[in-house]
Amino acid sequence: MPYMKLKIKQVLKSKFTWISLLAILLGCFYFWTKNYNSRYINPRITEARENIAVEKKNIKYYQKQLKKSNLTKTNRHKIELDLAENKSSIKEFKTLIKSIQTNKWQKAYQIIIKQEKYNLADAKRNNANKDDLLPLESNIKKLQYLARNNLPEENEHYSVKGGFF
Known part of the structure; x- marks a missing residue:
């Protein structure tokens, strides 16, 4: 038992212990605030x-x-x-x-899909080539899938959760 007390005292007196503990706490605080604020950044x-x-x-x-x-x-x-x-x-x-x-995603996606379909129709009226129309069509399909499943939209820049592991 005295050997264990000696090791605990050595760990507590070490500067590296406190620095690494502080770094871990700052990292946890960073991800907590990023997750908290990601709800409001869309x-x-x-x-x-x-x-x-x-x-x-x-x-x-x-x-x-x-x-x-x-x-x-x-x-x-x-x-x-x-x-x-x-x-x-x-x-x-x-x-x-x-x-x-x-978080009423189905209602939100109805509005977004309507806007995207308007953009697609506008691009078709302006004789856009097929390569320009393809991303618009795929975005509409993705939004329709998300609306059916009532899921929030997530991308690499604005994630639903702030920290990735």
Whole structure:
């Protein structure tokens, strides 16, 4: 027993023990904070917030255009349609943010898939080649699979869990 006490005292007096213990604790703290913060960092949320800001600027612009008295009836109708579309887009982006934050993935994926299909149709209208369309189509298929299984989207830059082992 005295030999064991001697070894414990040697370990506790060693500077290497405290340095390695501190390094282990800092590593654990780093992964804990990364896991904790990864719930709030989602590129779709930041993108949606940026889109909301752009749509709000567009709404202000269209409202100024509507106040002009020299608009023709067709131009006024077109601006009103654009204004209504921007308002519905803002509502859609807010719904997307809320569904991601509350982990309602099926609802979020419906909105994302709708946006991706619009991007695909836009690319087809602009006569994009097949190599440019393939990533869009595969992304839609991946999102549909995730929506069916109610799984969060994960990639190497924004993982669901912050630390990998």
